[in-house]
Amino acid sequence: GYGGSAIRDLVGNGSRFGVNVKYVESPSGALSGEVEHLVGEDFLVLSADVVIDERIIKALSREKGVVYCYDSRPDHLDVEPFEKVLLEDGRVKEVGQTLQAWDGVYAGVCKCDRGIFPALKELKGMNWRECLGELARRREVRGLDVTHLPSYIPELKRRLKPFWFRIDDVDGLRRCKKFLVKGTQKGVHFTAYINKPIEDWLVYHLSEVPWITPHKLTVLTNAIAYLATLLFLSGHLLPAAVIAFGVGILDGLDGKLARVRNVASKLGSMEHSFDFLFEQSWYVAFSWALFRITGGVIPLALCVGILLADAFVRHCYMQFRQTMGIALTDYARFDRLFAKIDGRRNVYVLYLLFGVLVGAPLLALYLILSHSVLTAIIYALRACKHAHEADRGEPSR
Numbered sequence: 001g002y003g004g005s006a007i008r009d010l011v012g013n014g015s016r017f018g019v020n021v022k023y024v025e026s027p028s029g030a031l032s033g034e035v036e037h038l039v040g041e042d043f044l045v046l047s048a049d050v051v052i053d054e055r056i057i058k059a060l061s062r063e064k065g066v067v068y069c070y071d072s073r074p075d076h077l078d079v080e081p082f083e084k085v086l087l088e089d090g091r092v093k094e095v096g097q098t099l100q101a102w103d104g105v106y107a108g109v110c111k112c113d114r115g116i117f118p119a120l121k122e123l124k125g126m127n128w129r130e131c132l133g134e135l136a137r138r139r140e141v142r143g144l145d146v147t148h149l150p151s152y153i154p155e156l157k158r159r160l161k162p163f164w165f166r167i168d169d170v171d172g173l174r175r176c177k178k179f180l181v182k183g184t185q186k187g188v189h190f191t192a193y194i195n196k197p198i199e200d201w202l203v204y205h206l207s208e209v210p211w212i213t214p215h216k217l218t219v220l221t222n223a224i225a226y227l228a229t230l231l232f233l234s235g236h237l238l239p240a241a242v243i244a245f246g247v248g249i250l251d252g253l254d255g256k257l258a259r260v261r262n263v264a265s266k267l268g269s270m271e272h273s274f275d276f277l278f279e280q281s282w283y284v285a286f287s288w289a290l291f292r293i294t295g296g297v298i299p300l301a302l303c304v305g306i307l308l309a310d311a312f313v314r315h316c317y318m319q320f321r322q323t324m325g326i327a328l329t330d331y332a333r334f335d336r337l338f339a340k341i342d343g344r345r346n347v348y349v350l351y352l353l354f355g356v357l358v359g360a361p362l363l364a365l366y367l368i369l370s371h372s373v374l375t376a377i378i379y380a381l382r383a384c385k386h387a388h389e390a391d392r393g394e395p396s397r
């Protein structure tokens with residue numbers, strides 16, 4: 001098929017991707033009879049020029065019979081050059097580029113069974129996209145609309161429509177990369193909207209630099225974070241606060257890069273423990289600097305309160321997730337709303353930066369303590385409420 005030699009040169013036998021790849025020559029790009037002995041009773045056919053979300057693959061693999069994936073709301077692309085799908089009572093009636101009436105755009109993947117091969121032998125000479133329409137006319141083919149697949153991703157704590165993107169040229173490749181990067185944003189906290197544009201731009205350009213890995217970014221982030229700690233300790237509050245803000249951006253890169261490259265790992269999850277350590281060192285160093293400057297113990301007292309409240313929030317969060325099997329910030333509508341404004345490192349750093357810039361660094365500690373205590377109280381009350389309701393078999397709210 002088209003670009004077959006280039007694909008073979010790039011992919012090889014698939015060993016470096018953890019798969020076993022076999023090739024069948026087909027000048028027209030259609031499934032030939034030689035493929036029949038390579039597949040089982042059911043199999044998937046994916047277009048090589050389409051990037052497909054694994055959620056689509058999983059949903060399609062659970063379907064029975066021959067099923068075409070289509071998108072009834074293809075807002076991310078110009079539909080003109082794509083195959084359209086027309087359905088009637090859930091069955092695919094027509095597939096073609098020039099359809100005037102259609103229900104969606106073919107998403108580049110379908111599930112087939114061995115029963116299609118007799119028909120394919122009769123359609124010899126047609127390419128695969130032409131075969132799609134003929135197969136729909138000759139046997140029952142159902143449609144699966146990717147728009148109606150579950151879109152909520154617990155790991156990201158937000159909704160993200162299952163993604164597919166057909167790449168025809170360099171411009172299409174760039175747009176696909178932007179979509180992939182956009183889909184890596186984790187969380188819904190208001191500070192995410194401050195860091196996101198910078199993070200996305202950096203991840204877009206770093207994603208194809210092979211020697212820059214998520215783990216290396218984690219190590220770099222921690223090294224720079226402790227530079228901020230040393231500057232806080234030495235009384236250089238403004239440069240330290242600026243670096244701490246920059247660390248907040250760097251800290252978002254490793255996870256996004258891992259998700260873009262699909263190399264997220266269990267080791268990467270340990271990053272949060274190291275984050276906790278350098279965050280706490282900032283509060284201690286900042287408070288110690290103010291103690292040395294003012295000679296009063298108020299900064300140290302505020303620091304103790306911040307450390308206790310922040311540690312309790314984290315422990316409460318982790319204990320709830322371990323006990324209930326779901327994040328507290330994802331349990332009920334109120335919890336998801338509060339998660340947008342709860343106390344956490346990125347907003348505390350903004351308080352530090354604000355306090356230093358306006359010449360009131362002690363105010364920053366008061367703001368951090370107030371926000372962390374409020375978060376601790378809300379988390380404790382909501383966790384106890386949900387756990388109590390779960391014990392009684394009541395629904396969450």
